[in-house]
Every structure is written in structure tokens, then in C-alpha cells.
Amino acid sequence: xxxxxxxxxxxPTVVIGVFGLVxxxxxxxxxxxxxxxxLSPLNVIPGPKSTHWLFGSLKEIIDTKWSKGHFPQPxxxxxxxxxxxxxxxxxxxxxxxxxxxxxLKHVFxxxxxxxxxxxxxxxxxxxxxxxxxxGLLSSEGDAHTHMRKMLMPHFGFAKxxxxxxxxxxxxxxxxxxxxxxxxxxxxxxxxxxxxKLTLDIIGLxxxxxxxxxxxxxxERVMAAYKMMNQPPSIxxxxxxxxxxxxxxxxxxxxQRRNDAKRMxxxxxxxxxxxxxxxxxxxxxxxxxxxxxxxxxxxxEHKISAEEARTHVxxxxxxxHEVS
Numbered sequence: 001x002x003x004x005x006x007x008x009x010x011x012p013t014v015v016i017g018v019f020g021l022v023x024x025x026x027x028x029x030x031x032x033x034x035x036x037x038x039l040s041p042l043n044v045i046p047g048p049k050s051t052h053w054l055f056g057s058l059k060e061i062i063d064t065k066w067s068k069g070h071f072p073q074p075x076x077x078x079x080x081x082x083x084x085x086x087x088x089x090x091x092x093x094x095x096x097x098x099x100x101x102x103x104l105k106h107v108f109x110x111x112x113x114x115x116x117x118x119x120x121x122x123x124x125x126x127x128x129x130x131x132x133x134x135g136l137l138s139s140e141g142d143a144h145t146h147m148r149k150m151l152m153p154h155f156g157f158a159k160x161x162x163x164x165x166x167x168x169x170x171x172x173x174x175x176x177x178x179x180x181x182x183x184x185x186x187x188x189x190x191x192x193x194x195x196k197l198t199l200d201i202i203g204l205x206x207x208x209x210x211x212x213x214x215x216x217x218x219e220r221v222m223a224a225y226k227m228m229n230q231p232p233s234i235x236x237x238x239x240x241x242x243x244x245x246x247x248x249x250x251x252x253x254x255q256r257r258n259d260a261k262r263m264x265x266x267x268x269x270x271x272x273x274x275x276x277x278x279x280x281x282x283x284x285x286x287x288x289x290x291x292x293x294x295x296x297x298x299x300e301h302k303i304s305a306e307e308a309r310t311h312v313x314x315x316x317x318x319x320h321e322v323s
Contacts, residue, residue, distance in 0.1 A: 032092060042094050047087035048078060055234050056089030062231060091238055093120060116140045120241045130228045130261060130317055133310030151311065154292045163205040170201050173214055199225065206315045207290040209271050221267055227260035268309045276305065
């Protein structure tokens with residue numbers, strides 16, 4: 001039938017096919033970027049115009065997330081201009097930035113079940129990036145509630161107090177390093193030093209591993225950690241979420257990140273495996289958060305080594321973002 005139609009119109013079949021494909025793709029793009037946004041109920045919320053026709057404000061969001069010198073922009077200027085609720089677009093997603101206290105209470109407390117994390121964000125954290133599993137940042141519903149109940153007791157005052165010596169020791173090491181630098185004219189990158197301090201503290205207090213990043217004595221693991229926390233390009237970030245099997249594509253950037261992730265996972269797995277075999281477990285002498293999780297006999301669910309690794313990677317990611 002297609003051949004007959006094409007012949008009747010005087011065009012080859014392949015031309016008709018290409019024209020049809022282009023029409024379908026064009027129609028989809030028009031719907032996604034013109035019709036659907038125009039009909040969105042979020043349009044009543046003020047917000048900035050997209051800086052890119054395809055990616056929207058995604059670049060600005062990525063720059064903020066990885067703290068490359070732009071923080072707290074663009075969020076601060078948006079809030080000052082548009083108020084406690086700001087509507088913006090990040091690629092195909094329309095999002096709302098909320099800073100109003102009552103709105104935050106509504107979203108995170110009163111009606112939290114009505115506002116799950118976006119599928120894109122959960123997939124990025126769970127499968128594609130450094131966490132590599134379902135943790136606090138990517139789980140929802142009953143699974144998230146269960147994890148909070150399991151983990152929160154380990155962050156109580158009595159538990160955290162056990163790690164004060166770790167906090168103090170690493171801070172004193174940084175202070176000594178700054179004292180030596182103060183007598184020179186060498187510029188000091190304080191953000192880099194505080195990131196290293198945070199990493200060393202989390203490594204020791206979360207799973208008993210000394211990254212030795214302040215003294216640069218663990219270069220391979222540190223290089224892997226820095227690789228995993230480098231800001232991705234927009235195309236890389238979009239590909240991670242939207243393109244199937246993107247992490248298996250034979251691209252150098254993907255291979256480098258995969259190698260770095262394997263090294264970090266292996267490092268954490270080795271520490272957890274040693275803990276599970278250690279006689280310390282029979283004495284109950286917990287020295288870090290993983291010890292506390294593995295030793296806790298009161299929880300309904302005993303966490304596996306893989307789950308423990310996911311929680312450790314969550315701690316490392318959160319520590320990097322707030323340092």
C-alpha cells in the first residue's frame with residue numbers, strides 16, 4: 001500500500017518514509033517543548049526563562065550542585081526575584097524550587113507521600129552514579145521509612161559522641177597543616193582542604209577507613225573519588241538518565257568513571273568484608289557507623305554487605321556536597 005501511495009504521488013518510498021519519520025519526530029518535539037509547557041498548571045508559578053531551548057536551566061543547576069564557584073546561584077537570585085516558589089525547566093522536566101517554610105512543611109512533612117523524588121533523580125543516584133544502590137537519597141515510601149528508622153538511632157547524641165575523638169583528631173591535623181602554610185606566601189585552597197577534612201572524617205567515622213587525603217598518601221583512591229565527583233557535562237548527565245545502557249557505551253569518559261566507581265566500591269567492600277570476619281564483632285566494640293549497623297540486633301531487618309556499602313557511599317556523597 002505504501003509503495004502504491006508513493007508511486008501515485010511520484011516520490012520514492014524511502015522519501016515518503018523519511019518525511020513521515022521527520023513529521024513524527026517534529027510533532028513530538030513541538031508537543032514536548034511548546035504544547036505541553038503551555039498547558040502546564042505550573043505556569044501560574046513565576047520563574048526564570050530557560051537559558052537553553054533544549055536543556056532549560058539544567059546547566060545552572062549542575063553548576064550549583066557540584067559547587068564550582070557559583071553557589072548559591074542561581075537559586076538565591078531566583079528566590080529574591082520570584083519569591084518562595086520558583087518554576088523552572090531542567091531538560092524535559094518542569095520543577096519548582098520551594099523556600100517558603102509552610103510550603104516546605106507541607107511537602108516534606110504533612111503530605112510527604114504526595115511528593116516523591118523524581119524518577120530521574122532516583123535513577124541517577126541508584127543506578128548510574130556513585131551510590132550504586134537504593135539508599136536514603138533514592139528510596140521512597142515504606143522502603144525510605146524503614147531505612148530512616150534503621151539508621152537514625154545511629155545518629156543520636158550518644159552514638160555521635162563516640163566519634164568526637166575522630167572529629168577532633170582530624171581537625172587538629174588540618175590546623176597543624178594550616179599553621180605551617182601560614183608562614184609561607186603560598187595560596188591556600190580552603191575549599192579543597194575542607195573537602196579533604198570532611199572526607200577523612202567520614203571515612204573513619206562511617207566505615208573505619210583512613211583516606212589520608214589531607215596528607216595525600218592514598219592517591220589512587222583519592223583520584224577515583226575526585227573522578228566520581230567531577231561535574232559532568234550536560235550531555236553526560238542527560239545520557240546517564242535517558243539513554244539505555246549508557247554506562248556501557250565505549251566512551252573514554254564513561255570508562256574512566258566506571259573504573260573509578262569499581263575502585264571505590266572495592267575499597268568499601270574490602271573494609272566491610274574484613275569487619276564481618278573480625279573477632280571484634282563478638283565483643284561489640286563498635287568503632288564506626290558500619291560497625292553499629294552490622295552489630296545492631298534490635299532491627300527487624302539485618303542489612304547485607306551490599307546495603308552497608310550503599311549507605312557508606314551515601315554518607316560520602318552527602319559529605320562531599322555539604323563540604
